[in-house]
Amino acid sequence: MATKAKAGERRKYPIRKEDYELFEVIGDGASAVVHRARCIPFDEIVAVKILDFEKNNADLAKISREAQTMVLIDHPNVLNAHCSFVIDHDLWVVMPYMAGGSCLHIMKSVYPKGFEENVIATVLKEVLKGLEYLHREGHIHRDVKAGNIG
Numbered sequence: 001m002a003t004k005a006k007a008g009e010r011r012k013y014p015i016r017k018e019d020y021e022l023f024e025v026i027g028d029g030a031s032a033v034v035h036r037a038r039c040i041p042f043d044e045i046v047a048v049k050i051l052d053f054e055k056n057n058a059d060l061a062k063i064s065r066e067a068q069t070m071v072l073i074d075h076p077n078v079l080n081a082h083c084s085f086v087i088d089h090d091l092w093v094v095m096p097y098m099a100g101g102s103c104l105h106i107m108k109s110v111y112p113k114g115f116e117e118n119v120i121a122t123v124l125k126e127v128l129k130g131l132e133y134l135h136r137e138g139h140i141h142r143d144v145k146a147g148n149i150g
């Protein structure tokens with residue numbers, strides 16, 4: 001049964017792979033694959049990013065640090081992680097599922113000629129609020145983009 005968290009308190013997501021049902025792949029990269037999934041105990045759709053430490057000489061310390069940062073961040077414009085855990089040589093990062101897709105995906109499918117200037121200004125303002133928060137917290141993003149090409 002789903003456990004309700006009190007206001008301002010974060011729910012503790014399970015850290016066993018048996019508690020997640022993986023569905024289709026929604027993102028595929030050099031060292032990571034992202035699935036739409038269901039967190040079974042909460043009956044909630046999530047995204048699970050699975051990073052293979054053994055691929056591409058992945059920097060274990062850097063990846064773990066990034067996952068930890070994603071769990072701790074707390075800003076409406078920055079996607080945080082519910083939890084992360086290691087299974088064999090994979091790191092699982094459980095995140096909220098963003099059903100709308102990336103900004104690039106929306107632009108390509110709905111605005112093939114590009115966004116209008118006022119939309120660009122609005123999007124960038126919100127992105128900057130997120131970046132400002134990260135900088136205030138002592139983080140540097142280093143990879144801001146509208147989405148993955150290809």
Ligand SMILES: Nc1ncnc2c1ncn2[C@@H]1O[C@H](COP(=O)(O)OP(=O)(O)OP(=O)(O)O)[C@@H](O)[C@H]1O
Binds near residue numbers: 079
């Ligand atoms: N939480 C999510 N909800 C919905 N789709 C997602 C989510 N996370 C990732 N995706 C999809 O999977 C793709 C790849 O995700 P991934 O996190 O590997 O991208 P990334 O920003 O390139 O990461 P990195 O640069 O850290 O490798 C995204 O472009 C997006 O389409």
